[in-house]
Each structure stands twice: as structure tokens, then as C-alpha cells.
Amino acid sequence: MSNVYLYNNSFESLMHLISKIILLKNNPDNIKNRVNYEPNLLDNIIDLELKDTKELKLFLNSFSLDILHTVYYVYLSENDNKELIIYYFLKNALKYHNEIYLHRNLKCVNMAINISNYVGREAHKLKGFLRFKLLKNNFYYAEISPTNNVIEILSNHFKKRLKNEYWLIKDVNRNIYALYDKKNVYYLTDKEIVSLNLELDNKEEKFEDLWKSFFETVAIKERQNFKAQRNFMPKKYWNYILEMENRI
Amino acid sequence: MVIKMDLKEKLIILSDSAKYDASCSSSGSSRKNANGVGNAAYSGICHSFANDGRCISLLKILMTNSCIFDCKYCINRRSNNVKRAIFTPEEICTITINFYKRNYIEGLFLSSGIIKSPDYTMEKIIETVYLLRNKYHFNGYIHAKAIPGASEYLLKKLGKLVDRLSANIELPSDNSLKLLAPQKSVNKIDKIMTTVKENKSRFFVPAGQSTQMIIGASSETDLDILNKSEHLYNKYELKRVFYSAYIPVNSDKLLPTIKMPPLVRENRLYQADWLLRFYGYKVDNLLDKNNPNFNILLDPKADWALRHLDEYPKEINKASYYDLLKIPGIGPKSAQKIINARKVFKIEFSDLKKMNVSIKRAMYFITCNGKYYFNNAISKGFIESNLILDSKEKIESIGTQLTLFNE
Numbered sequence A: 001m002s003n004v005y006l007y008n009n010s011f012e013s014l015m016h017l018i019s020k021i022i023l024l025k026n027n028p029d030n031i032k033n034r035v036n037y038e039p040n041l042l043d044n045i046i047d048l049e050l051k052d053t054k055e056l057k058l059f060l061n062s063f064s065l066d067i068l069h070t071v072y073y074v075y076l077s078e079n080d081n082k083e084l085i086i087y088y089f090l091k092n093a094l095k096y097h098n099e100i101y102l103h104r105n106l107k108c109v110n111m112a113i114n115i116s117n118y119v120g121r122e123a124h125k126l127k128g129f130l131r132f133k134l135l136k137n138n139f140y141y142a143e144i145s146p147t148n149n150v151i152e153i154l155s156n157h158f159k160k161r162l163k164n165e166y167w168l169i170k171d172v173n174r175n176i177y178a179l180y181d182k183k184n185v186y187y188l189t190d191k192e193i194v195s196l197n198l199e200l201d202n203k204e205e206k207f208e209d210l211w212k213s214f215f216e217t218v219a220i221k222e223r224q225n226f227k228a229q230r231n232f233m234p235k236k237y238w239n240y241i242l243e244m245e246n247r248i
Numbered sequence B: 001m002v003i004k005m006d007l008k009e010k011l012i013i014l015s016d017s018a019k020y021d022a023s024c025s026s027s028g029s030s031r032k033n034a035n036g037v038g039n040a041a042y043s044g045i046c047h048s049f050a051n052d053g054r055c056i057s058l059l060k061i062l063m064t065n066s067c068i069f070d071c072k073y074c075i076n077r078r079s080n081n082v083k084r085a086i087f088t089p090e091e092i093c094t095i096t097i098n099f100y101k102r103n104y105i106e107g108l109f110l111s112s113g114i115i116k117s118p119d120y121t122m123e124k125i126i127e128t129v130y131l132l133r134n135k136y137h138f139n140g141y142i143h144a145k146a147i148p149g150a151s152e153y154l155l156k157k158l159g160k161l162v163d164r165l166s167a168n169i170e171l172p173s174d175n176s177l178k179l180l181a182p183q184k185s186v187n188k189i190d191k192i193m194t195t196v197k198e199n200k201s202r203f204f205v206p207a208g209q210s211t212q213m214i215i216g217a218s219s220e221t222d223l224d225i226l227n228k229s230e231h232l233y234n235k236y237e238l239k240r241v242f243y244s245a246y247i248p249v250n251s252d253k254l255l256p257t258i259k260m261p262p263l264v265r266e267n268r269l270y271q272a273d274w275l276l277r278f279y280g281y282k283v284d285n286l287l288d289k290n291n292p293n294f295n296i297l298l299d300p301k302a303d304w305a306l307r308h309l310d311e312y313p314k315e316i317n318k319a320s321y322y323d324l325l326k327i328p329g330i331g332p333k334s335a336q337k338i339i340n341a342r343k344v345f346k347i348e349f350s351d352l353k354k355m356n357v358s359i360k361r362a363m364y365f366i367t368c369n370g371k372y373y374f375n376n377a378i379s380k381g382f383i384e385s386n387l388i389l390d391s392k393e394k395i396e397s398i399g400t401q402l403t404l405f406n407e
């Protein structure tokens, strides 16, 4: 039998759970998100009570912002073992504090840093590659399909950048929407979006056309280099990059 | 003669004539969004990559491609018979804001041919940028060209509105400038750079100034060019010198005839420039009178290492930061990782791999805890041929991408 602990589909819940497991004597065999956990006869499921938010606060306060940033980014990845990596990373962080970043020879530390950098890199790329379209209803609307779950990072970016616009970002694969109403960002699922009118604003086509013309013109023919273009802007993003649509 | 044309046609003409400027960076500014549109990202953001593999970060356009000057190498020179266009300030604002809100761009790069007079041109640029900042409340990145010969008063006015200013030196020596761009003088460029340097602050050109040199239009060697760069970095505290491989757009008996732009040479200069700014190298470490040009087959650092094999191998667990940087394949990021890690454990070859420090190029030049990667002694020729094979791949796949050299 292996001991499996379940958390409730959020970073806070995972952190809370880990704070409790750390107090126990034994390391967990696995930690899983209840939402996509598939029951297994060999698993012994353990539910811990996760209500006391004071407890969680106290636990979070024992870590620097750097450390919380690292584990949050790991949490946003799709790594199968991310929960265990976070658990061991935090356990070591209680001992080493910010010095933990020097211990690259510890597997959990090295993996946490690498995964968190990977997530950060993808988020950074999408800050550039994401394309909004202006809809009739005055919303700027974008679709993305990132490898990692970076929609929250992107929302925090656009919340500052386009703070006086309405916008909506859809993660097509995960069916999550980030909706901004000039004040707050709301994360919604398919079911929570009752109706969505994607009709484009009258001027939208004109600006898309202008952008595509600019994109074609600004390249220097004598230096044409599609390979470099593909290296910097991987094909997996092209579906959602306006100017690459006709190249797919 | 400027005839009425639609926005798209103007955009095509005025981006086509701006594309030869190598600068694409949108970094170095942390301008906040003061309840308007946009902000700057300190590390810069690439929004797309053009078909030549170069990063697209800014809407790079000229206000007009009309020009009263006649610089020999320039497509927009007075004596060329090309279609001319001019944007109104409002038109530039409309495109910038609409592109920005759709997240196509980080901001605007605005340059211009010279119409009527340098002062008049500069006033038009200022009018445009002023509108963007104050009517449209745009807080995104703006890089403007300073027009040589415009008054200092106007330059100061422009500097308060933009994130970056640049004046292109274009040619690496005064003689070439006199020959090929007789109406631009070194003096005028020097004046601009001095003013920007003396006034730079959080509120004046916060992302600093840059310049560009055209490579291969005149006879200077790599040594001449790098000496010029070193001088510019020291004297004016430039953020960047961009190098732009000469692409023949005009035929003129004063200009060389070439088939292909010297892209590899351009890449070598970028690599060397990087070594000057971040690796503690000096120009005379890299080149000298007997050896005034870079090896086209090898990057400058590897080339230097091969000529100084007696200084290697370096011990990963002991070498200083600057010694680590002298190892081919090890950059500032990797060097920092190594320094951090060895505070708490002894680094082995397998640890380097784990830490994502590539040893593909470094392995010939290092030991880990006294161990060398190869069991037998290896020859200089062996190292050289392997490095060359490796660097050939790089030249093809990377070309001369500027974002490699993040500021």
C-alpha cells in the first residue's frame, strides 16, 4: 500500500496539505490533486483537514518570496511528480532557507529550479506571442494553448499593461478563461461562461491586415532565415499567432 | 512629390525603409502604467520573429522616407527614385496604440529622413511622441532617432519623452563618413551623444542610448571597428552598439559590390562586443595589427582560447569568475551557477549536466576535481576541428539573432 494525500485543486490547498505532511514522521508516497486523481487499489488515500487558514499563513511565512515563487511556478507545470518535488524542496528549504538554491546536487532542488525556469520561459514567450482581437462588445480576446498552465502569470502581466481595457484570455486546452473587468481578474471554466459572442469589431480586420503587411515588410530578404525564425518562435505556438496563420 | 495614399501603403513604404536599422531592443526601462495604456518590461519582450529570424519588438517605421541628404549607402537618399510617403503624427499614434492593445508590439521605434531641416524634422518627431504620451496616455516603450544637426533644445525635449535615443554613427571612421555620408559629420553625432550622456536620468532616456555601424560598406578592419566601439562605450556610456551587415541597395562607384551581406562577420563582431562588455576582455586581447580580423570559422572566445592553450585547463571548482568566463561555452549565467554550487559541494562533470551547463564546447578546457574529460592527451588540431564543426551548425541555425544578446 502507498500513502496518497489529496489536495483540492489549488496552490493554497497544496501548500496547506504539505504543511501538515511535513509535521508527520513519514514522507508521503504521493500527493495528488483530487480533481484528476484516478483511484487505484494499491493506494491508501489519506484526507487531512485543510480548514485552518491561520495555519497556512504561518507556514507560508516561513519561506522567502523567492522560494514561494519557485514552488508556485513548479505547481503551474505539467510535471507528473510536481507535488512531490515541491514537498521535498520545501522540506529542504526549512533547513537551508535561501541557501537552498546553491544545493543543485540535491535532485529535488535541481528539478524544482529547472522546472520553474521552464515555466517562466514559456510565460515570458507568451507575453510576446499572445494576440488579442477586438470584439464588438469591446473585449480584447485572446486564445492560447501553452504547455504549462501560465494563464495566471499572463493575467498579472496584462492587468498592469492593459488596465483600462476589458479583456478575456482563453486557455483552449485546459478550458480556463481569465476575464478582466478593469478591476479584477476572474478565472472561469467553460460552464461558468454562459454566452460568449465572438463577433469582431468593425475595425479589427483592418488592423490585422496592417500588422500582417508590416510583418512581411520588416524582414530583410537578403537575410531570410526561416530556421532561426522557427527556433525563436516554435511551431507549437503558430496556431494562435495571427501573422503565422497562413504558414501552418 | 508626396501623393495621397492609404494607411497600408504608407506603412509598407515606411517600414520597408526603416528595416535596415538593426536595433530592436525594448529593454532597460521600467516605465509604469500611470492609468493609461501600457508599461515597459525591463528585460524587454519579443513579440514576433520576422522571416529573417530577427526579433520584432517595436513598430519600426520612418516618419517619412523623403530626405534632403544624399548618403551613398542609404535607400532613402535624395538622388534615389523611390516612392516617398509621410505619416502624420495622428496616423502614427493610431497604428501604435492599436497594435499595442492587440499585443503585437512593445512600443514604437521612430526614425525619419530629413525634411526641410533637421530642426523641422525633430519637431515633427517630438509632436508625434508628445501626442502618444499625453493624448493617448501611452506608457509603452519608445525609441526615437535623434536627428543630426537639430538643436540641443529639441534634443532635450525629446529625451524627456522617450525611453531610448539613438544616433547612428553608421561608418566606423571619419574618413568613410566624409566619403559616403558627407552631410552627416562626426561632430553632430558627438554632440547628440554627449548631451544624452550628460542628461541621462530616470526621467531622461531611462533606457540609455545606442548606435549602429554598417559593416562591410567601407574598408575598416574588425580591429578598427572594435576600437571604435570600445571608444564609444567608454566615452558616451552607450548601452549598445549594433552592427549591421551592409546590404547593397544602391550602386555607386564608392561602394563595394558584394553578393551576400557579411552576416558571419557581423555575428563575430557581436560576439566580440559581448566579450568586451561582460567578460572583461579588451580589444587588444582579441585582435592586433598582425591579426586585425576575426576567424570566420571560430567565435572570438574559442579562437582566443586556442591561441592560449597554456592557460587551460581551468579547474571548475577553483577558477575565478573571470577565469570561468574565459572557458568557451561558459557564459555569465553558467559561471554564476558554478560559483553558487561549489560553495556547498564539489562539482563533477555529471553535476554540470544536471545544472544545464552545457559542456559540449567547454569539455576541452576544464577539469572537475582534477579530472579531465578525455583519458588521453588530445591535440590542438582535434579541439579546433571539433569546435569548428560545432560553430558551423550555430552559424546556420542562429544567423545573427540579436535577442541572443539580451541586455
Ligand code: SF4
Pocket (backbone or CB within 6 Å): B067, B068, B069, B070, B071, B074, B075, B076, B077, B078, B112, B113, B114, B181
Ligand atoms: S540622412 Fe538618413 S535618411 Fe537621409 S540619406 Fe542619410 S541615412 Fe538616409
